[in-house]
Amino acid sequence: MQMEQSIAHGVEVIAPKRHLVFAYYVSGHGFGHATRVVEVVRHLILAGHDVHMVTGAPDFVFTSEIQSPRLLFRKVVLDCGAVQADALTVDPIASLEKYSQMSVLPRASVLATEIQWLNSIKADLVISDVVPIACRAAADAGIRSVCVTNFSWDFIYAEYVMVAGSHYRSVLQQIAEDYSHSEFVIRLPGYSPMPAFRGVIDVPLVVRRLHKSREEVRKDLGVPDDVKLVIFNFGGQVCGASDNQELPPNFIKLAKDVYTPDLIAASDCMLGKIGYGTVSEAMAYKLPFIFIRRDYFNEEPYLREMLENYQGGVEMARRDMLSGCWIPYLERAVNLKPCYEGGTNGGELAAHILQDTAVGKNCVLDKQTKVRRLLDVMVPGCQPQKVPGNDILVPDWHTLAENKLGLHN
Known part of the structure; x- marks a missing residue:
């Protein structure tokens, strides 16, 4: 040919x-x-x-x-x-x-x-x-x-x-x-x-490829390299904060079209729901993932097992997520060493x-x-x-x- x-x-x-x-x-x-x-x-x-x-x-x-x-x-x-x-x-x-x-x-x-x-x-x-x-x-x-x-x-x-x-x-x-x-x-x-x-x-x-380095992303966000960075990612669900709402100083509202893979590679862990996109990119870029289960979505157990197989997942109880009891889960997550070495x-x-x-x-x-x-x-x-x-x-x-x-x- x-x-x-x-x-x-x-x-x-x-x-x-x-x-x-x-x-x-x-x-x-x-x-x-x-x-x-x-x-x-x-x-x-x-x-x-x-x-x-x-x-x-x-x-x-x-x-x-x-x-x-x-x-x-x-x-x-x-x-x-x-x-x-x-x-x-x-x-x-x-x-x-x-x-x-x-x-x-x-x-x-x-x-x-x-x-x-x-x-x-x-x-x-x-x-x-x-x-x-x-x-x-x-x-x-x-x-x-x-x-x-x-x-x-x-x-x-x-x-x-x-x-x-x-x-x-x-x-x-x-x-x-x-x-x-x-x-x-x-x-x-x-x-x-x-x-x-x-x-x-x-x-x-x-998985999607990276556009920017960890250093470039953190510089754009104004986050020093020695500060722990967590992504709050729930798969396209809009941020609850209005455009004119003042957020606490350690929270950053991202644009709806932000390029997520760059953020994943620049962060220390992610908090969200399990789906193919979040799990695959967390595994590829070795990001610990704190996840909350969903009912009635039977894709999830298979992705969860894969994530935990490669030492990349921490399950958070839904009640703890809603009540803001995050610290124990964050401490566990940042100490994980995700070990996926397969193809991307x-x-x-x-x-x-x-x-x-x-x-x-x-x-x-x-x-x-x-x-x-x-x-x-x-x-x-x-x-x-x-x-x-x-x-x-x-x-x-x-x-x-x-x-x-x-x-x-």
Whole structure:
């Protein structure tokens, strides 16, 4: 294949001569999906391809890292994720109702619109993180699709059905059926069971790169190097302080578009909720993480086990967080020595896999698919939907969680 060279962001890139068009659907749930998508998209753009983002996330999430005319935005949201009253409170019934209103009841019109749009941009590949109906739309348009994620919404919503009632099971069945139309899932570390997918390729952590040094960040903030710095990070939830509110002298209100990876690398610990973006970047930059559990979000135990495996996590009781009893947790956290030494180039590897898939190459999938004992484990014990004949691997941290947390089949 002919290759061409280009320079982008000071990096020399050798890209395939063929120009590709990607349609990247991003979940409407929070900022975490959008922030991890950034690194994958950056490598696709560097390789000379066009990427159409289908997202409701603010543009700055992407443009803070990528400035290119090849990055295009379409403001459409086709799922809702988990509906939250605040950073820690999920409403299971409202989540299922909203998803039904967005993607189940208007399904025919949504599919017709997406098929027409995908054909209009001449998409070579549809990528989803992790919007279910995007996979079905791609299949109906005659385009291959791939998901990039550490969890799937059928797994998350299965527990919600236990609360909301069995009449919502059809929502799970539809989500699982939609996912089954994708070629495979590029599976990120900290993954939960995803039995709807036909195949799996594992990659290392997907994390955003740093723009500034620790010294530069602290200088900008006016924080001396010998002062302990804590990030209060709850995944896109707005700061409670108004613009004209006077804060205590040791509190700094950051702009909504602040580049979080730089702050993580310049800090001594982080206080927040567990999600893929915060956990992966805390691990990559060896930042101790004080976390508060959420109810009804079963991605969390798998990420928590991974975080604690690498000695990077301290759990804080919610009542202590709300009452301001933070000091014991801060003292424990700053003495941790996070020890993750694994790869952080998952975004680059995922981009290569996506390019190969777009040009019709068959990627080598994980075929070790005979272990079925824990495929459908929920936390605790609820069955997500599964497309018959599909298998997934049981993650290492799932086995740890089973022993440590009492998970069961």
